[in-house]
Amino acid sequence: MSCRTSTADPVPRADAAFLAAYEQLEQRDAMAPSWLVALRRAGNAHFGELGFPTTEDEEWRFTNVAPIAALPTHSAVKRDVGFDELERFTFGQMPVHRLVFVDGCFSSKLSSPDLGNEALEIYSLKIAMLSGVDWVRKHLGKYARTDENAFVALNTSMLEDGAAIRIKSKQRITLPIHLLFVSTSDQAGATSHPRVLILAERGCDAHILESYESLTEGSTLTNAVTEIAMEEESRLEHCRLQQESTKSYHVGTVQAHQSRSSNLVTHSISMGAKIARVNINPVLNAEGCECVMNGLYVVDGDQLVDHHTAIHHAKPRCNSHEFYHGILDGKAQGVFNGKIFVRPEAQKTDAKQTNRNLLLSDEASIQTKPQLEIFADDVKCTHGATVGQLQEEAVFYLRARGIGKEAARRMLVHAFASDIINRISIEPVRAELDQIMFDLFEREPGE
């Protein structure tokens, strides 16, 4: 073993491996159209400037991403995944339009045949970019800004694959569209940067599921970005489920842009990963928009889960309603930061935010913070956060009817989770998620 003592070498940046990965992609992907090259390059430049955030950064005060920065980032070694391996995943057997991504790469073999129809265009993003689909080119990278969030910049610099979905004008898509992202690697640092673009055209109505899963236990990194563009009067329900292995790292950003009288419902359910950070940022950019944001985080052990949501009320007469519940056990840490910006123009805004947390152990903790910045005077904004144990009055009510103490407690913890799950409109999705919560909290030990 050799040991160099040269002092001349500059200290390498903590994120050097990530910058190198970009260089490799740029060389490897000679086929990339010039607009994509430019997009990646801008992402890389911003990432270079921003670097990984530290806890000095107000937005990252409670979430130290140093373990992510230190990862030996690389693309996972290609692994053949079979259908049978997908079946055990949530929504894995549900009738849907399914796109499967293995370590970030689209797998046509595992995805539904004949994706898309007269109502709906669905592509792997890679194909859409290479074949120059015009609406993809027009919208990609227009909403998720690379100059503010290092992870968005990083994702953009590594833009290679993901999904592009266009729901055509006035179309009602009843079958959910399911994007299943599977991490397969057990190698530390195996990284994917999936990107999703959703274009909801005027007056359409659709439901989209994104789920993030692991096949093995590895310190992998998933850094996902979803951009949602909603035209006038469109309706979209977006349900994001993160249950990657508890050794992995997960960062996800959902950036939505809403036009007049559009209606967006997002659900973020985060259960997996050692460190998970989810940003959800809807911009209500025209009159009469509605946005509902539901969230549920369930963590245990030494997990950390961080939700940062930011609702921008830019125009008058928009409503936003946000309900987040957290259940924390073990030594788990939770962070919830809910920003509501109301611009001067956005009169008659109605914004409501609720974050409730249940701490099941003495060592679990939560940092919850509403952040309201209101520059209009005729608005209704309410917020509330609670942290605590189960409501004793409710426990007593159940016991007074003959239900045992432990069973009553389990029932109430499950109920606390169900309260969010029940807000999902798709019955089979609700049923599957509720079953997970039942198994987690209510099933009697040994049953």
Added chain:
Amino acid sequence: MLEIKNLHAEVEGKKILKGLNLSIQPGEVHAIMGPNGSGKSTLAQVLAGRNEYDVTEGEVIYNGLDLLEMEPESRARSGVFLAFQYPVEIPGVNSTYFLKAAFNEVRKHRGEPELDALDFLSLVKEKMKVLELPQSLLNRPVNEGFSGGEKKRNEIFQMAVLEPKLAILDETDSGLDIDALRLVAEGVNKLKRPDNSQLIITHYQRLLDYIVPDFVHVLYDGKIIKTGGKLLALDLEERGYDWLLEDYRAQCLNGHPSLAGAK
């Protein structure tokens, strides 16, 4: 059925029940009346097993069992039922699911087989009709968003399903409209059997027109200061409590406060 002897209870150091005696035989209906804050709900909660209330003295024997030693769920399983004055809303817990769990706990305790979902549902539907509760309530979380009257009727509906031996109704009549009051009373009367008893806490004679009590007790300052027949309730309705309280205070001064105690 129930034998309460010299019961003293306090909450957060505040003495609320101060030597309460009451004896209820199978098949009897007892009414408890008394001014606000006299300790009626406290008595009900102590009997149901709420642990915020410290029992400092006295005993309660329920069908030969030391009730105060039992967990709330054991009391419920062996037939004690409290219809709460303020039923709590429980978001996320489905009403049917909750009631089926409670029902099967009671069945298990009695050594009866549990009912499956289908049989349970038909039982529940039948009981709902009696109280004219909309069936949609069954699909909603327990009490969540129920109107005041619906909450009260829901308590009696649960009672109808669980068929307790000793039912304690804490102001089930308050907040009910005239028709609902009649329905609730009919529901309660239907459940009356020679081997079960009812303890009805109320402020109003009105309910006692429907549910005719065998005894009426007046609770004041943590003690029962007067016991009579159903006519006592009519007296109280007409004359209020003042005359009783004056009598009671006079007795206290004479050092015989227990003269007016329970039978």
